[in-house]
Amino acid sequence: MVGRPTMKDVAAEAGVSAMTVSRVVNGEGSVAPRTAARVEAAVRKLGYQRDELARQLRRADQPSRTIGLLVDNVADPFMAAVASAAEDVARRRGSMVLIGSSRADPRREREVVAAFTARRVDGLILTPAAGSHRFLRPAQVQGTKIVCVDRAASGLAADTVVVDNSAAVEEAVRHLIAHGHRRIGYLGGRQDIWTNGERHRGYRAALRAAGIAADPRLIRHGLRSAPSAAEAVTALLASAGPPTALLAGHENLAVGALMVLPPGIAFIAFDDFPLAERLTPPVTVIAQDPVALATTAADVLFARIHGDTSPPRTVVLPTELIRRGSGEVPGPFAEQGR
Amino acid sequence: MVGRPTMKDVAAEAGVSAMTVSRVVNGEGSVAPRTAARVEAAVRKLGYQRDELARQLRRADQPSRTIGLLVDNVADPFMAAVASAAEDVARRRGSMVLIGSSRADPRREREVVAAFTARRVDGLILTPAAGSHRFLRPAQVQGTKIVCVDRAASGLAADTVVVDNSAAVEEAVRHLIAHGHRRIGYLGGRQDIWTNGERHRGYRAALRAAGIAADPRLIRHGLRSAPSAAEAVTALLASAGPPTALLAGHENLAVGALMVLPPGIAFIAFDDFPLAERLTPPVTVIAQDPVALATTAADVLFARIHGDTSPPRTVVLPTELIRRGSGEVPGPFAEQGR
DNA sequence: CTTCGCGTTGGTATCGTTAACAGTTCGTCG
DNA sequence: CGACGAACTGTTAACGATACCAACGCGAAG
Structure with missing residues (x-):
């Protein structure tokens, strides 16, 4: 066997249908314990792992559990702290983080955003580069939630977490x-x-x-x-x-x-x-406090992803x-x- | 229209088949200029963007152009520099970077690796946490390329970029x-x-x-x-x-x-x-030089992704x-x- | 003894895209 | 003037997973 085993492979191994494998893998209750055990054995034997790509394709209405983080440059200590905190929150929420650096270049920023949305991220945390961010509007309309952190974006109605x-x-x-x-x-x-x-x-x-x-x-x-x-x-x-x-x-x-x-x-x-x-x-x-900024931004983002449709807010955190x-x-x- | 437009929508708008849209979007030559222009107009009008998930699903043998980066903690300046450099190389190669932090916890490391492979990353750059990394073997067998950076991994044959x-x-x-x-x-x-x-x-x-x-x-x-x-x-x-x-x-x-x-x-x-x-x-x-370490690691990784099957190497960079x-x-x- | 319902299980279609193949319309050449 | 290839476009069937519905066996109720 070369390449990843699929549900079909597991199904054949366990002598059941792919549908039953799906049910077991997703922990749905309606499978007889004996059957479930057989399926689980087959999963272990083949080293099966659910393919998130195919899953997300089928379940288009469900979140993809991936968010995008777009910063100037991760090597910058402030941005690194932001990235780390955002990743932390995402992990707790069961999401992965795609990362991209704009290097403060609006064109590059656009490219990265496109790469993110093409991968169906549920949302985006970004430190906006220069220029108008009106170009994010279509993504928003299509359901991508957007939160700005550290900086406000011009020409865009989005949640924003900053200091004064x-x-x-x-x-x-x-x-x-x-x-x-x-x-x-x-x-x-x-x-x-x-x-x-x-x-x-x-x-x-x-x-x-x-x-x-x-x-x-x-x-x-x-x-x-x-x-x-x-x-x-x-x-x-x-x-x-x-x-x-x-x-x-x-x-x-x-x-x-x-x-x-x-x-x-x-x-x-x-x-x-x-x-x-x-x-x-x-x-x-x-x-x-970059960690507080990013944690707040991520919390707001996940609230949006989980259905919060209140008007965009700007959260201002203290400095000292x-x-x-x-x-x-x-x-x-x-x-x-x- | 709510949600993302698909090729089918573009096809309907332009009065062609989805296949023709696919050809235009992918820049294949065999489309009449007039047709291509109509399709491109429809793409712009609807704000169509190719869905990378569906694409990757169909083209299972092609790389997904996503790699995973697994570090202890991005907030650490050394790791941040590594992440930044890796992201830079990836971008030049047209790939996205999924990021994860292990917080030096082997269990968490395993979880992140699983989340990566479930999303079909082409390869993995990691700073190995403690413990055996034998668990990465199945991923390797299934085709995921792995490069260790900053540290060697025990129990695993993989390219490694370190200093002495x-x-x-x-x-x-x-x-x-x-x-x-x-x-x-x-x-x-x-x-x-x-x-x-x-x-x-x-x-x-x-x-x-x-x-x-x-x-x-x-x-x-x-x-x-x-x-x-x-x-x-x-x-x-x-x-x-x-x-x-x-x-x-x-x-x-x-x-x-x-x-x-x-x-x-x-x-x-x-x-x-x-x-x-x-x-x-x-x-x-x-x-x-963390940038040199990560750049080298990323270069090695992409060489593997593009077919380099020579035996695993260890690259040792200088310190001063x-x-x-x-x-x-x-x-x-x-x-x-x- | 039939019927109902529950607990399980399977079949089929579909998500958005593309590979492979199958047309279609031409222009051109013998 | 008919056949043949070139250029273009469409059809079908996947990729791997899941929603939806149908069907099965079997005990309980009538």
């Missing part, structure tokens, strides 16, 4: 201002990605609220890697009016910045990271400003004698 | 000895996982070669998390005969150890990690001892005046 990026950054910048900083540099990723846009919005809001004019020379957008962040920091500090504090818009940029950041410059990073407290000074961060030292380095306008 | 863990650790320990250390502590993960066993083997070999008796009180096995590593370090240093140097068997343990490690103790970690060079002192590491400072902290037997 803008408010979190606003708080952090206020914190820097309170410690006597006026020239606060900003290191941001691609602005066309929702999260980065929100964070930048928070940065400007905090400055505006404090009556500080935003100096465009202190703002570096579109940074895509740790080395590019390091370069940006070096350039900023060497410039005419250097910043006395810096905010890094996400973990990668923080790592790059920290490679070249001299002491004396205040620093806050979006996203917590391992060993942040062992650096000198320990790094103040805006922490979010963890003061460790680097964010409390005093600036030139710090109050004395405290 | 034992030699790498041996070199690191020799390095510590050369810097004057005799009491070298070892922080290791679960010994029943191949990698950890190998690393411990290298540790003992280096001591033996230097004529140093291994002190069991300096060895902590079975550490599963950063906090447990931190505790172990604290306990070791508080003990009667404390170590003057420490070796951490993998990244997580290194992070935990570094949270509590006082200066003056030499330290080497297996696996490089971000910001290692920004700690004080910068951390000496044994670096391996990156001297940054923590591994060069002199020990009590260091030569003076260098």
Whole structure:
């Protein structure tokens, strides 16, 4: 016997019909114990395993128990945590996870979505790349449930699980201002990605609220890697009016910045990271909980898959400003004698 | 129209048979341009997408263009890098990746493998958990290609892509000895996982070669998390005969150890990690390249899927001892005046 | 002794696609 | 002008599983 044995093979081995094998394999009660035992013996003998593909084809109305997870890049620690948590929930729900990386490329994102739906995923968890996500509408209409995590998608009505990026950054910048900083540099990723846009919005809001004019020379957008962040920091500090504090818009940029950041410059990073407290000074961060984000997103997704048809919701989870030292380095306008 | 349109729907819309639609969708040449255009218009109008499930069912002899990736835990940075690289190669080859986490639990590993094969994956990349992997034999016989990455699997003839863990650790320990250390502590993960066993083997070999008796009180096995590593370090240093140097068997343990490690103790970690060079002192590491490991594994897997039937190979990739400072902290037997 | 019903079991059609084969309509060549 | 192949299109029967319905045996009820 080469290739997988089928129900027919098992049926022949046990001397029953394929239908009876199906009943036994699916644990339906209406099979005589003696018959069931014979079938089970045949299953074991042949190493039979039900073919999920054929099963899903026949049972088109039932869920396929496969979901798709589409992230920028699984290698990113934040995304890896999201993936792990989503996989965990899926497993508990008896589903498999198909994974795909968009590398923040809208075209690639579309391709991966197509590959997912072609395999009849029940739903999709995604961190939307740039651009409109209207193209997901047909998939939704055809029954694929969609949940956005970490970022909102434009042009799409879908459940969304995020943190309040803008408010979190606003708080952090206020914190820097309170410690006597006026020239606060900003290191941001691609602005066309929702999260980065929100964070930048928070940065400007905090400055505006404090009556500080935003100096465009202190703002570096579109940074895509740790080395590019390091370069940006070096350039900023060497410039005419250097910043006395810096905010890094996400973990990668923080790592790059920290490679070249001299002491004396205040620093806050979006996203917590391992060993942040062992650096000198320990790094103040805006922490979010990727596991909670992904777990919530997956829970929402499965609720949808199991029939929840209420209007799309946006769940906002909390962030926390963890003061460790680097964010409390005093600036030139710090109050004395405290 | 609710639900996905099928070829039959497209055929009706275009006024042709389903077979002709199939031919157009698959780009077979033998369709009149006018007909093909009509079909393509119908495809666009209905938003038709080929159903990969049905297709794979019919074309049982062709690959399903889906592979399975089974790791301990995607959230682990090393595993995340592996997953990302594997997904990348798969995408280039036109395949999707199903992902699963074993959490180092052999039972869970088996379940995930079953879920994979039930979905007809063409092949499997896995970081084997503890225990025999003989159970994978039937899947192999039925045609599923299997490649182990990072670790070897016992009881299974399969391609394997690893580094020489034992030699790498041996070199690191020799390095510590050369810097004057005799009491070298070892922080290791679960010994029943191949990698950890190998690393411990290298540790003992280096001591033996230097004529140093291994002190069991300096060895902590079975550490599963950063906090447990931190505790172990604290306990070791508080003990009667404390170590003057420490070796951490993998990244997580290194992070935990570094949270509590006082200066003056030499330290080497297996696996490089971000910001290692920004700690004080910068951390000496044994670096391996997870991307290269996974890329190689995926390449081997696809070669198998495409018909390579040569005997199973083991590919050993290089490691590098990156001297940054923590591994060069002199020990009590260091030569003076260098 | 017939009939009913229950507990089991099997037959048939079908999910969406495609391999294999069977037409059909032409144009072309002898 | 009829036959023959080329180009195109359709029909049928699977792939492996299951929903639905029919049928079987057999004890109980009438």
